[in-house]
């Protein structure tokens with residue numbers, strides 16, 4: 596797919612009317628499930644203009660040639676680092692929803708940004724407001740419950756497991772448990788089939804379900820003697836991620852450096 600200019604705008608810059616200029620946005624992964632939703636959302640936003648859509652096999656320079664100020668990336672964990680590097684080299688701000696970021700990758704992006712103090716990159720494993728609140732609630736609750744496990748449930752086309760959201764939730768819970776000086780969660784299992792107890796993310800068990808009919812869902816199960824607390828979030832439609840994505844596109848140009856998660860944009 597080559598660069599596809601948006602429908603002509605009667606006042607493309609917004610400046611003739613005295614309004615703020617439109618933010619020029621390029622979308623990477625534009626033909627994918629999330630990318631296509633971002634294209635729709637940007638086209639519907641009256642303060643943005645879509646200047647480039649790029650997918651696998653397309654010429655990445657299209658986003659630079661089209662003058663994108665902000666690129667939104669929903670591609671794949673195995674290509675996203677190259678895309679970010681490219682955007683930083685081209686002085687383009689980046690909003691990244693693609694998953695697969697560990698501490699090493701985040702440190703690498705931070706290092707790439709050092710010589711470009713005016714540039715912003717936002718990397719968020721989940722732009723859904725409910726999912727962000729679930730992470731916060733889980734973090735708050737963790738210190739009160741000796742046991743915490745995570746079950747994430749997604750559509751079967753998802754390429755990574757566990758989900759980026761589940762990994763981040765587990766890390767936040769683990770951090771809260773460490774800060775509270777808690778012992779490891781009780782678990783007497785000595786004999787199980789490999790995988791039966793899920794993945795171990797900093798001491799928190801994470802279980803991944805892939806099921807036709809699902810979109811993106813997560814439960815955090817917390818247990819103490821005689822009681823459990825279950826926190827659950829459901830994204831039934833990818834439209835649920837769009838308010839967060841558009842917020843990040845608006846914020847990224849005034850947030851230089853690397854921002855992980857959009858909690859701070861929401862006042863959390």
Ligand SMILES: NC(=O)C1=CN([C@@H]2O[C@H](COP(=O)(O)OP(=O)(O)OC[C@H]3O[C@@H](n4cnc5c(N)ncnc54)[C@H](OP(=O)(O)O)[C@@H]3O)[C@@H](O)[C@H]2O)C=CC1
Nearest residue numbers: 624626627628629650651670674692693694719720721722
């Ligand atoms: N942060 C958040 O809120 C959310 C994050 N995600 C994450 O977003 C990512 C994408 O998810 P989803 O949209 O479902 O996946 P899709 O597979 O539907 O979309 C990814 C698209 O990117 C394309 N692509 C692959 N390589 C490149 C490249 N080098 N340059 C440009 N495009 C490329 C793919 O093409 P092809 O199929 O030909 O490879 C595909 O069209 C995943 O990591 C997912 O976990 C998803 C939902 C919400």
Ligand SMILES: O=C(O)C1=N[C@H](C(=O)O)C[C@H](O)C1
Nearest residue numbers: 694720721753758759760811
């Ligand atoms: O691939 C998906 O669909 C999703 N990916 C993100 C993740 O891995 O956390 C966000 C959401 O769960 C949907």
